[in-house]
Amino acid sequence: MSVHSTSPQFKENAARALSDTQLQRALGNVKQGFIDKRRKAVENLPEFEALRDSARDIKNHTLRHLDLYLEAYEAKVKASGGQVHFARDAEEARAIVLSLCREANARTVTKGKSMIAEEIGINEHLEANGVTPIETDLGEYIIQLRHELPSHIIAPAVHLNASQVEQDFRRVHKDLDPNRDLSQPVQLLTEARTVLRERFLAADVGITGANFLVAETGTSVIVTNEGNGDLTQILPKTHIVLASIEKVVPTLEDVSQILRVLARSATGQEMSVYTTFSTGPRRSSDADGPENYHVVLIDNGRSAMLGTSFEEMLRCIRCGACMNHCPIYHAVGGHAYGWVYPGPMGAVLTPSLIGVDQAGHLPNASTFCGRCESVCPVRIPLPKLMRHWRDREFEHHLSPATFRSGLAFWGFFAKRPALYRLVTRAAMASLGWAGRSKGRFNWLPLAKGWTKSRDFPAPQGETFQARWKRERGNNA
Amino acid sequence: MTQDSTSKSRQEPRDLRIGLFVTCLVDLMRPSIGFAAVKLLEDAGCRVEAPSQTCCGQPAFNSGDRATTRAIAEQVIEAFRGYDYVVAPSGSCAGMIKAHYPELFDDDPNWRPKAEELAARTYELTSFLVDVLGVTKVGAAFEGEVTYHDSCSGLRELGVKSQPRTLLSSVQGLTLVEMTDSDVCCGFGGTFAVKYGDISAAIVEAKEKNIEATGAPTLLAGDLGCLMNMAGKLTRDGKPVAVRHVAEVLAGMTDEPPIGAAKPQAAT
Ligand code: SF4
Numbered sequence: 001m002s003v004h005s006t007s008p009q010f011k012e013n014a015a016r017a018l019s020d021t022q023l024q025r026a027l028g029n030v031k032q033g034f035i036d037k038r039r040k041a042v043e044n045l046p047e048f049e050a051l052r053d054s055a056r057d058i059k060n061h062t063l064r065h066l067d068l069y070l071e072a073y074e075a076k077v078k079a080s081g082g083q084v085h086f087a088r089d090a091e092e093a094r095a096i097v098l099s100l101c102r103e104a105n106a107r108t109v110t111k112g113k114s115m116i117a118e119e120i121g122i123n124e125h126l127e128a129n130g131v132t133p134i135e136t137d138l139g140e141y142i143i144q145l146r147h148e149l150p151s152h153i154i155a156p157a158v159h160l161n162a163s164q165v166e167q168d169f170r171r172v173h174k175d176l177d178p179n180r181d182l183s184q185p186v187q188l189l190t191e192a193r194t195v196l197r198e199r200f201l202a203a204d205v206g207i208t209g210a211n212f213l214v215a216e217t218g219t220s221v222i223v224t225n226e227g228n229g230d231l232t233q234i235l236p237k238t239h240i241v242l243a244s245i246e247k248v249v250p251t252l253e254d255v256s257q258i259l260r261v262l263a264r265s266a267t268g269q270e271m272s273v274y275t276t277f278s279t280g281p282r283r284s285s286d287a288d289g290p291e292n293y294h295v296v297l298i299d300n301g302r303s304a305m306l307g308t309s310f311e312e313m314l315r316c317i318r319c320g321a322c323m324n325h326c327p328i329y330h331a332v333g334g335h336a337y338g339w340v341y342p343g344p345m346g347a348v349l350t351p352s353l354i355g356v357d358q359a360g361h362l363p364n365a366s367t368f369c370g371r372c373e374s375v376c377p378v379r380i381p382l383p384k385l386m387r388h389w390r391d392r393e394f395e396h397h398l399s400p401a402t403f404r405s406g407l408a409f410w411g412f413f414a415k416r417p418a419l420y421r422l423v424t425r426a427a428m429a430s431l432g433w434a435g436r437s438k439g440r441f442n443w444l445p446l447a448k449g450w451t452k453s454r455d456f457p458a459p460q461g462e463t464f465q466a467r468w469k470r471e472r473g474n475n476a
Numbered sequence: 477m478t479q480d481s482t483s484k485s486r487q488e489p490r491d492l493r494i495g496l497f498v499t500c501l502v503d504l505m506r507p508s509i510g511f512a513a514v515k516l517l518e519d520a521g522c523r524v525e526a527p528s529q530t531c532c533g534q535p536a537f538n539s540g541d542r543a544t545t546r547a548i549a550e551q552v553i554e555a556f557r558g559y560d561y562v563v564a565p566s567g568s569c570a571g572m573i574k575a576h577y578p579e580l581f582d583d584d585p586n587w588r589p590k591a592e593e594l595a596a597r598t599y600e601l602t603s604f605l606v607d608v609l610g611v612t613k614v615g616a617a618f619e620g621e622v623t624y625h626d627s628c629s630g631l632r633e634l635g636v637k638s639q640p641r642t643l644l645s646s647v648q649g650l651t652l653v654e655m656t657d658s659d660v661c662c663g664f665g666g667t668f669a670v671k672y673g674d675i676s677a678a679i680v681e682a683k684e685k686n687i688e689a690t691g692a693p694t695l696l697a698g699d700l701g702c703l704m705n706m707a708g709k710l711t712r713d714g715k716p717v718a719v720r721h722v723a724e725v726l727a728g729m730t731d732e733p734p735i736g737a738a739k740p741q742a743a744t
Contacts (some may be wrong), residue, residue: 011672012666014672014674014675016673018675018678029669062686099693103713121539126734132552172683183515193613218636248675266672306574310703327660327661327663327679327682330679330682331678332675332678347690354497364671364672365668365672366665366668367628367663367664367665367666367676367679368628368629368660368665368667369628369660369661370537370629370632370633370660371628371632371660371661373632374632384579387537387538387540387639389540390538390539390540391540391542392540393540394539394540394542395540399539399540403539403667403671405543407535407536407539407541408544410535410536411536411544411547411548412532413530414530414531414536414544414548415528415530415544415547415548415551416530417528417529417551417555418528420530421528424503424504427504428504428505436738436739437611437738438712438738439733439736439738439739440707440708440713440736440737440738446670447670448670448673449669449670449671449672449673449674449676450669450670450676450708452673452677453673453674453677453681453709453712454677454680454705454708454709454712455707455708455709455711455712455736456704456708457506457704457707457708457711457736459504459505459506459507460505460506460507460508460732462507463502463503463504463507464498464502464504464510464511464526465498465503465526465529467507467511468507468510468526473490
């Protein structure tokens with residue numbers, strides 16, 4: 001674990017998010033845009049469901065033979081003149097990246113968007129050691145200025161509006177004309193472009209993530225819409241690829257299969273604007289490219305998930321569709337989850353990576369509506385995996401004591417039908433009587449969470465089983 | 477011989493023996509839904525019995541308490557042995573039996589086949605009527621506009637979407653007005669609604685807006701949990717929307733006051 005987590009304070013985070021009107025407005029946009037665009041893209045591709053199956057199968061196959069494919073990948077990277085470094089955890093990964101930056105005498109490092117970079121907290125580490133990292137994806141650039149975590153895995157600044165960004169730009173870009181007009185989003189974009197253009201040219205090292213690593217060819221693949229990733233990896237002398245081990249797939253053909261579901265699921269595009277393949281450093285015949293090409297392959301908890309019920313989570317291709325369709329995410333946004341990965345995928349992955357004792361709320365804060373699973377391009381059964389975390393919490397007595405005793409009390413009766421009928425018959429009769437004049441309760445003991453903002457409908461009074469017996473005798 | 481669609485949809489009595497899985501919420505909170513289900517099944521020619529039961533075990537299952545869930549599931553499997561079909565007026569409880577019981581006994585060679593066998597003959601009410609019995613018409617009448625919420629488990633675990641609409645379209649006088657995002661969760665989620673009450677409330681608030689926007693004075697759905705959540709929100713906010721289980725309307729049994737509404741005062 002690296003980045004500080006506020007996942008244990010999920011409830012407090014959520015409460016804050018719910019009362020943040022600016023955030024709530026921004027979240028409205030997630031609901032509308034992403035969902036409609038994905039739906040249209042899917043409707044236009046009749047074989048989409050079959051492609052989801054094949055994406056799942058490719059990932060499953062790779063995970064079953066992960067060691068072989070990683071070895072094959074490493075051999076190909078070496079053959080093309082690059083180097084592969086294995087990092088067991090975040091700390092090792094940070095140390096490797098820092099030493100590579102030092103080898104390159106780097107003062108500034110440009111960065112493409114990478115969730116694993118967030119996960120290992122590379123920016124803070126570089127900064128603390130005198131190397132300045134500069135995010136070049138617009139959203140990442142903005143949240144870097146604000147010292148925030150991304151609130152969405154493909155739209156990191158989705159929680160912000162343009163006027164907040166304007167304020168940040170005015171605060172940070174001090175050498176620009178203070179009277180400039182930044183009222184239009186395109187002006188913000190142009191300003192970011194201009195500022196970043198100089199950074200691209202000055203950078204000594206470029207760090208990118210990878211959407212895929214191809215075992216067959218030793219290629220890393222990034223998928224972007226702004227073109228910043230290409231400038232990040234081509235202009236500096238040294239290119240460092242950060243990737244977690246499950247990013248490897250066997251062949252280029254596999255990549256092209258999965259690409260067909262990735263952008264459609266993420267943004268509703270058929271393909272993202274740039275899909276860039278890089279294999280090794282610049283060859284003498286190449287027009288451009290880095291002199292040094294390094295890949296840091298990071299485990300950081302993944303191999304421990306192999307062979308467990310959470311292995312399926314390693315299929316994730318980070319498209320963001322699960323959070324785009326999640327009612328909880330829509331209500332509280334990404335920061336409430338308290339660590340790098342929000343939404344349903346975060347609710348499963350975060351406990352694996354930072355411990356369920358830290359992130360126990362996340363798999364519990366779900367209605368199991370199943371919409372995430374229904375859109376996941378690699379068919380990860382997210383609700384089932386969240387439930388597996390609840391199983392573990394229950395086993396290890398991590399769920400709250402009052403909740404456990406309530407459950408045990410209910411379970412005692414639910415396992416004894418005759419007693420249950422007797423008790424519920426009496427209870428419902430009195431509850432029905434108490435609620436008879438209004439038909440509902442606006443307060444009930446032990447259900448404050450419900451009755452704070454909703455009434456609780458009163459029972460009709462007689463139970464079904466009592467009335468059935470009265471009207472029909474036994475079963476007739 | 478030519479058959480028009482009316483005669484095709486008419487059911488011959490099949491004398492199927494149905495075990496009604498009442499569901500704990502209907503049993504305790506709103507038995508009239510159970511009786512509406514019985515009427516619909518009997519009208520279609522089935523014989524209905526309601527063996528002794530408590531709950532499907534979902535609250536324990538979703539809380540990670542597998543031991544209690546299994547004990548309850550074994551009880552359900554035993555109680556519903558021998559029925560031709562098991563029918564529940566709930567997509568959530570039918571989904572628990574159909575989709576999750578087999579998974580629950582995954583590593584148990586003794587119980588797994590029994591769980592699968594029960595799963596194979598368990599259905600949500602409207603899907604049983606339409607998909608198994610081929611019912612497309614009910615004899616009920618209901619004057620006015622209604623809107624319909626698709627509860628999550630029924631929709632995504634069992635594919636219940638067209639069946640209630642098919643049946644509702646045969647109700648005399650009834651017009652279905654679809655709400656925006658009818659397939660989006662209402663925020664109930666069982667114990668979630670209490671444990672994460674604020675988030676749940678925010679979700680049901682969005683649902684409430686979509687319900688209101690239809691202008692329909694009646695809201696229907698196929699799961700009492702969701703219905704209680706939505707009704708609780710609507711009554712708290714003083715919205716004049718009557719909330720009912722779809723079975724009540726399909727069976728023509730709408731004498732009981734809507735969910736969360738007071739009984740009309742007796743005349744004497
Ligand atoms: S879990 Fe599935 S839907 Fe969510 S980000 Fe990963 S691949 Fe996309």
